[in-house]
Amino acid sequence: MAENVVKRLNQDFIRCTICKEIYKEPKMLPCLHSFCLHCLKQWVTNHKSQPLACPTCGCTVDLPSKDVHSLPQNFFLISLIARSEEVKRLSTRHKDQNCNICRNEGTTFCLDCKVHFCPDWI
Numbered sequence: 001m002a003e004n005v006v007k008r009l010n011q012d013f014i015r016c017t018i019c020k021e022i023y024k025e026p027k028m029l030p031c032l033h034s035f036c037l038h039c040l041k042q043w044v045t046n047h048k049s050q051p052l053a054c055p056t057c058g059c060t061v062d063l064p065s066k067d068v069h070s071l072p073q074n075f076f077l078i079s080l081i082a083r084s085e086e087v088k089r090l091s092t093r094h095k096d097q098n099c100n101i102c103r104n105e106g107t108t109f110c111l112d113c114k115v116h117f118c119p120d121w122i
Contacts, residue, residue: 014081018043018055022081027071031059034077040068 016023018039025037033056035043043055044063051060063070098105099118108117 014077014084023074023077026074026077027068028074029054029059029061029071031057031061033057033059034074037068040071044068 014022016026016034016036016039018035021036023034023036026034027037027040028034031054033054035055044052047053051062053060097109097116099116101115102118104118107119109115110117
């Protein structure tokens with residue numbers, strides 16, 4: 001259960017569209033698209049024209065002296081990534097335990113009710 005949610009988060013929400021990795025120091029543009037700080041630095045270096053165009057939607061952003069550090073951090077993404085890593089850590093810690101209902105091999109651990117499940121009970 002939790003593993004599926006984490007997998008969807010990793011695939012759909014917490015990956016930078018430039019580097020395809022989980023965000024590192026996510027910065028947010030005025031159009032609300034976010035990118036890794038490092039990726040934005042590279043983008044600015046490779047696209048020397050001002051104003052900067054958002055890599056996703058093309059919205060223009062004026063960066064004083066091309067300083068991407070001045071862009072706001074995306075604290076929502078930072079906390080979402082932290083929570084995703086916590087869930088992943090907790091769910092892998094409980095692998096290789098039997099299902100609490102039928103005693104078959106448990107493949108999923110519910111973080112809410114603290115019970116192991118096999119595929120028959122998910």
